[in-house]
Amino acid sequence: MPLQHEHDFxxxxxxxxxxxQHYVSRLRMHILNQIGGGVRDVYENRVKPAFEKDKGRIxxxxxxxxxxxxxxxxxxxxxxxxxxxxDMVWDSVRPAIERAQPDLNDRVRGVNARYGSVTLxxxxxxxxxLEAADIHRMPGNYHTERAVDDxxxxxxxxxxxxxxxxxxxxxxxxxxxxxxxxYIKARWPEFKPKRILELGCTIGTSTVPFVDAFPDAEVxxxxxxxxxxxxxxxxxxxxxxxxxxxxxxxxxxxxEDGSFDLIYSCxxxxxxxxxxxxxxxxxxxRVLTSGGMMAHTELTPVANMSDFDAFYIDWDAYYNNEPxxxxxxxxxxxxxxxxxxFEQDKFFQVSIPDxxxxxxxxxxxxxxxxxxADSKAARxxxxxxxxxxxxxx
Amino acid sequence: MSDEIKITPVNRGKRxxxxxxxxxxxxxxxxxxxxxxxxxxxxxxxxxxRLLDKKGTLSRDDIEAFRPDQGVEDxxxxxxxxxxxxxxxxxxxxxxxxxxxxxxxxYNALMxxxxxx
Numbered sequence: 001m002p003l004q005h006e007h008d009f010x011x012x013x014x015x016x017x018x019x020x021q022h023y024v025s026r027l028r029m030h031i032l033n034q035i036g037g038g039v040r041d042v043y044e045n046r047v048k049p050a051f052e053k054d055k056g057r058i059x060x061x062x063x064x065x066x067x068x069x070x071x072x073x074x075x076x077x078x079x080x081x082x083x084x085x086x087d088m089v090w091d092s093v094r095p096a097i098e099r100a101q102p103d104l105n106d107r108v109r110g111v112n113a114r115y116g117s118v119t120l121x122x123x124x125x126x127x128x129x130l131e132a133a134d135i136h137r138m139p140g141n142y143h144t145e146r147a148v149d150d151x152x153x154x155x156x157x158x159x160x161x162x163x164x165x166x167x168x169x170x171x172x173x174x175x176x177x178x179x180x181x182x183y184i185k186a187r188w189p190e191f192k193p194k195r196i197l198e199l200g201c202t203i204g205t206s207t208v209p210f211v212d213a214f215p216d217a218e219v220x221x222x223x224x225x226x227x228x229x230x231x232x233x234x235x236x237x238x239x240x241x242x243x244x245x246x247x248x249x250x251x252x253x254x255x256e257d258g259s260f261d262l263i264y265s266c267x268x269x270x271x272x273x274x275x276x277x278x279x280x281x282x283x284x285x286r287v288l289t290s291g292g293m294m295a296h297t298e299l300t301p302v303a304n305m306s307d308f309d310a311f312y313i314d315w316d317a318y319y320n321n322e323p324x325x326x327x328x329x330x331x332x333x334x335x336x337x338x339x340x341x342f343e344q345d346k347f348f349q350v351s352i353p354d355x356x357x358x359x360x361x362x363x364x365x366x367x368x369x370x371x372x373a374d375s376k377a378a379r380x381x382x383x384x385x386x387x388x389x390x391x392x393x
Numbered sequence: 394m395s396d397e398i399k400i401t402p403v404n405r406g407k408r409x410x411x412x413x414x415x416x417x418x419x420x421x422x423x424x425x426x427x428x429x430x431x432x433x434x435x436x437x438x439x440x441x442x443r444l445l446d447k448k449g450t451l452s453r454d455d456i457e458a459f460r461p462d463q464g465v466e467d468x469x470x471x472x473x474x475x476x477x478x479x480x481x482x483x484x485x486x487x488x489x490x491x492x493x494x495x496x497x498x499x500y501n502a503l504m505x506x507x508x509x510x
Contacts, residue, residue, distance in 0.1 A: 001470055003463060015457050019436035022466070023429050026473040030481065038488030045491040076411035077421070077484060083409055084422045088429065094400045101398040132404065139402040146398045156400060319409050 001025060001167035004159070008238040009108060009231065011155050013096035021092040021159070025166035028085045035078050036312075042074040043308055065311040066318075083319055086137045086164075093159040094139070101152060108151040108234045115242040116219075118233035120226050124247055127224060129273045133321040136164075142202055143225035154203045154231020161205075170356055176297055176386050177206035177266050179355040179363075181213035183388075184262070184295065186367045191293065193217050193261035199250040199280065200268030204232035204243055210264065211241045220260075222248040251279040255287045263287070263294040270299055270328040277328070281340035288393040295390035300351070300372075302329045333389045342391035349389035357384040428480055432473055439469065 001022070004010065012018050047068050052058050059065045069075035097104070126143055134141045138153075138160060146152050162173050169175035184191065194217055198207045201221035211219050221243055223229055229245045236243045248254055250268070263284050269277055284294040302310040310329075317326035334347050350370040353362040372387065410418045440459045444451040461469060478485065 001466070003461075003466055015440065015459060016433050016437060018460070019469075020429055020433045022469070023432040023436075023473055026470055027425065027428065027477055030474070030477045034478070035481070035484055035488075038485070038491075041488050041491050070411065073412075074484075074487060079409070079411045080418045080421050081425065084418075084425050088425065090400075092429075098398055098400055102396055105398075134402055134405040137402075137405055139400050139405065141403060144403050146400070147396050150398075152398055152400060321406065 002171045004162045004167065004173070005171040007235055009104070009151075009155070009158075009234045011093075011097045011100045011104065011159060013093070017092065017096050021163045024085065024088045024092045025163050028089065028164065029166045031078070031081045031085055035081060039069070039075065039078055039312060040308065042072060043069060047072050047075075059307065062307045062310040062314065065307055066314075069311065079315070079319060082315070083137070086320060089164045090137065090139055090156070090160050092163060093156060097152060097155045097159070100155070102147060104155060105147060105149055105151055108154075108230050109149045111234045111237050113233070113237060115240055116233065116236055116244050118229055118245040120229065120247045122226075124224060124249060127249060127251070127272070127276065129271065129276065129324060130224065133323055135271055135321050137321050141225075142223070142228050145227060149230065150227050151231040151234065153225065153227035154229075154235075157228065158203055158205075158231065158235070168357075172208065173205045174209050175354055175356055177264070178209040178212075179352055179386060180264065180266075180295060180297055180388060181209045182355055183350075183352050183363075183367065184293075185213055186364075187370070188293075191262075193292070195260045195289075196220070196262045196264070197222070197255070197260040197287070199263065199265040199284075200271075201232065201245070202228040204236050204241075204245065206264075206266035207232075207243050208236065208239065208241050210262075211243060214262075217262075218242075218244070220244045220246065220255075222246045222250060222253070224249050250283060251276050253283045253287055257286050258289045258292075259287050261289050261292045263292070265296045265298075267297055267299070269296065270322060270325045273324050274327055277331075278336055278340055281336055281342075285341040285393060290393055293390060293392050295388055296333075297386050297388045298333070299325070299329050300387040301332060303332060337389065337391050342393065346392040347389070348391065349387070351385045351387050354384045354386065428477070432476060435472070435476070436469060439472075 004012070006012065013021065043065065048058055051068050059068060070079070130141055130143055138156065140146070140153055142153055142157065144153055165173065193214055196210050196214060196217045196219045198210065198221040201207050201223050202225065204221055207219060207221040219242065224247065226247055229247055233245050246254070269280070272280065288294060299313070302313065305313065313329065314326045316322050333349065337347050338344050348370070349372050350366060351372050352366050355363060412418055437456065440456050441451065443465070444455050444459060
């Protein structure tokens with residue numbers, strides 16, 4: 001596990017707090033890989049045979065598997081450990097951030113914008129899907145304002161997500177977008193976007209790789225959450241990355257028609273809603289230039305999965321405060337992309353090997369021979385491949 | 394500015410309990426928290442040992458200021474992984490013993506193999 005890059009605004013903690021955070025990362029990986037890996041064995045060797053003996057048939061769908069697994073003590077132990085470890089992640093980073101305040105907010109407020117900008121809109125309405133639940137059980141979600149000009153949630157997310165991931169996305173927590181930016185360059189070398197937009201950027205960790213990959217482009221990033229944007233702007237300035245942050249809702253962008261050549265989003269749709277999803281795609285269609293491209297990294301649709309894998313993946317919808325997760329993974333992205341006005345033959349989808357966790361051959365192969373084949377069902381952070389889809393306008 | 398900020402949940406909802414007796418869920422949470430505290434303590438001892446190795450003496454400030462480099466962190470992660478493996482052995486073992494195997498067949502196969510070699 002790499003150590004996190006400590007930019008000027010990152011709050012880590014004391015000697016013991018950092019070691020506690022690093023332990024929680026290891027514990028979470030153990031629960032995911034060792035204990036979570038046993039869930040299938042328990043299903044195949046104990047739960048399924050018992051169900052068959054009792055009912056004279058195997059479970060017919062994901063719901064039946066879910067009920068049977070949650071009645072088994074292994075399913076329960078795994079589940080309670082998953083939920084508890086999630087809370088331990090946030091608890092491990094919380095005290096240091098509380099101590100860092102209100103000084104942190106003062107420092108964020110005092111940032112001298114040398115590279116980019118941040119434009120907030122205090123009148124913006126928070127979407128219901130963000131207010132309805134503390135997503136990932138993160139206390140206060142992305143948007144809660146605990147003080148004037150608050151950046152607390154940004155700091156909480158920056159360190160908490162790194163602990164959650166166990167550093168799997170690298171020192172800058174940018175494995176997915178770095179992979180995506182490299183992929184776009186490798187597969188479409190003639191594509192030279194002049195203006196780039198990221199949707200749902202939170203603190204801009206997924207925006208930075210596009211600044212690096214396309215140094216001649218003007219890069220913008222939007223989110224509805226002000227605390228995330230304030231912190232993200234401070235972070236980008238500390239890293240000397242020119243990014244223009246805006247507080248906007250992706251369902252209703254304030255940008256002109258045809259104003260971006262490339263729109264990217266990194267695993268945001270499943271945290272929105274069924275109503276918001278098509279609206280966001282329609283906004284992409286509207287603000288893209290002719291010949292522009294949108295690309296969205298997201299969860300793999302369950303249509304490509306077995307009932308057991310669907311149960312395993314959808315666990316998060318029930319127990320990790322991700323209300324739209326289950327519905328989202330049941331949708332066919334191609335149908336919704338074309339429904340938003342993109343042409344059928346302009347759609348693409350591909351499963352891309354993570355740059356840091358795959359061989360360069362595997363990456364090159366996904367460029368020359370794009371496929372969505374992904375044999376292993378995995379939740380975010382477990383997989384070494386990233387399902388991405390999009391379309392050209 | 395003197396406003397203290399407390400990071401509290403806003404809409405986390407009811408905590409899911411998975412066992413028939415929620416005390417089992419609570420007990421597991423306590424065990425996991427305790428496992429973290431033991432690991433933190435071990436890391437502190439490790440820091441003290443490293444500082445003593447290097448300097449022969451130390452102050453509390455030295456300990457607080459100590460930050461592992463990537464090599465030390467990798468060592469600690471190896472130790473943490475082994476520790477977690479030992480601590481939650483009972484759960485891992487259940488997975489390993491799910492697939493039934495016949496001890497007698499195994500024994501006979503081994504005897505056959507040994508007889509040939």
